[in-house]
Amino acid sequence: MTEILEPENCFCQLASGSKGNALYVKGGETAVLFDCGLSGRELERRMAERDLDPTTLSAVVVSHEHTDHVGGAGVICRRFGIPLYITEATRTGSTKKLGKTKAMDIQAMECGKRFSVGSLEIHPFSISHDAADTSGFRVTASSGAVLGIATDLGIAGHLVKEHLSGCHALVLESNHDPELLYANPNYPWPLKQRVRSRVGHLSNEEAATLLDAIDRSRLSHLVLAHLSEENNTPDLALAAAYGVLNGSNTSITVAKQNLPTPVLSF
Template identity: 45%
Template sequence: MQFCTLFSGSSGNVVYLAGEHGAVLIDCGMSGKQTLDAMARAGLDTASVHAILITHEHSDHIKGVGVVSRKLGVPVYATEGTWDGMAATLGDLPMRDRVAIHPGESFFLDDLEVVPFSIPHDANDPVGYRFFLGRHSVAVATDLGYFSQTVCDAVSGSEIVLLESNHDPELLKSNPHYPARLKSRILGKKGHLSNEDSADAAVRLAQCGTKHLLLGHLSSENNTPEIAYRTAHGALSSAGAIIGQDVSLHVAARYQASFLYRY
């Protein structure tokens, strides 16, 4: 199993996960060219990609989906609500490449078992994903208004978790470029996970066996990698975890591939 983010943040998200017989992209929120170039830079084989899984229809998750699906000739998986929200923006896609999935109903792609789960976010039926390959598992949980029980149950026990750490609430509240409505959307129960809430979730995950935490989907204006890292590090340390020994902690870069986790 190989796992990394290629892009992560409010400017665009692309995640790569490979099993033994094929790989998937989770979201494709940069242009097709940027996505394929990033895979080449990271040494990842585009021919290994057998599907694109979408979390929700916001543009930072779907910008390049149509182009990459056509270029690689691979199907796109999304909930019916997400299809309603994005179908018109993807361009021509044959019906066989439009696959509807349902939260809580698992399916297989090659040797990967995929479990989509509902997330609290202001989109049509958005989901996160957990993947199982043999005894290993990985979860992608970003765009979370809060760390709901559904999300907690779905991702607990994953060895690797990509967890949202979107904003510092004080930076967000004092940001003069953000209108009040946008601030309350981000801070709301269907918005994005703050560093503090992410850090609390990180502690719960570490206590349930997660070995690798990758913080992602950082806001470009209302967060920095240093603040996100420090907040999670502080909470994990206070809970008694030794970073680098009990659990590894990294921040996914906005425009660069993250560390490539291999099992």
Template identity: 40%
Template sequence: MVRYSVLASGSTGNAILIQTDTTSILVDAGLSGKQIEKAMHEIGVSADCLDGIVITHEHQDHVKGAGILSRRYKIPVFCNQKTWDGMEHIVGEIKTGYQEIFCTGDRMEIGNLALESFAISHDAKDPVGYCVFAGNTKISVATDMGYVNAKMKQRIIDSDALIIEANHDVEMLRIGPYPWHLKQRILSDHGHLSNETAAEILTEVITANTQCVHLAHLSAENNMPVLAHMTVKTILEQEQFKVGQEFDLEITYPDKPTKLRSVRRR
């Protein structure tokens, strides 16, 4: 049995809690330490139980609280070397023995959780997604991506729970207030996934084992929760997926955690 909650997701901060009965980790810590502690408290979990913080990439909305939590609770921080080089000035000093560097693609173990990192496409130094395993139960985190190729799909396919980016509605982005250079960046191969692209990817990676899909990193300016959910649900149902029967489709939030959900391989 694995429990997890998306504590926050969006441009203001990202953090995901994944835990078993004996091990708890954060995937990213992009809010302040106090905000992460508060979000965890809301779902009945204390931050002093954390055994590791694993980082996807060095942008502030993914690493802001990593340093303070590491120092406060003596938690090791895991990332690749280029990500560490990019975030060191944000997170500050990590105590000796609490900085864990891995190579992208490595498999590592934290308690009874096994993690596999995989390369993604984003405007960061060496960004990664993660597949987290507890026995044969699999939770995948795939956000902040400009596109997803066949190799990435192969990594996240057959997840029991999948947290995937649905950042923007293309038309809202095109007519919205962002300057053109920022719109180009978001739409590029190193930017973010649209609702439609996320749905198309899901049609290729959802299997009979998939129990829940969470749409993450929704833009406050270029998306709406109801629109993201409706767009993805419509495309999935057009491809004969039974949303709400075979699996749940849920939204994540920038300012509140999702419920602490349990999942295990069917």
């Protein structure tokens, strides 16, 4: 049987949405997990679906303290003996969710300051969300390939555009359709306001506007992430993105809550 080899630089959105998020990124010989809102068992199951080996992980990097991003991070770090990279404010807000932190190797991360995990250079940057210190990430492999990650943000200012420009691949929030959100009888008005606020989530149209504002000359893959299961549909998210990317060589994948994406190269 012919062995299936991962690309040198690749990523896989293992889960995306309000019930749990996890993103596998590999550059050269280094594999890192960005966020883990899944149980340890579920994370391993999903990685196995894509022939990814959790024992090769070098670290977990957390974007913010909401349970759907940090809930399983402590379990994974302890299980595989790998460090957790987290800002001090996010750590403070995650203590109970992380579990036995004394048994973990916790590394301080600071937005605006690059750090390296093996062959990956990671540059966290501040984004606008209703958490203590939410981070987006610009990840550069030793080959020079760049992946941008921004999945929980209410607005996309100059800093976000700067860090997402010139990437070879992007994981970008396309959370909701405003009309579906406002018509949703299950969402009380304060929650609708929170989603649409400057510290909430990007709509499909806002994600498309952000795409239109950045340098996409090297962009080969776009993953639309954190879609609301109640206030969005893949077709609506894709239509907004295609409105900007139509005619380009960029492929678009919609990340799902219950199914990993294919393993994509960058």
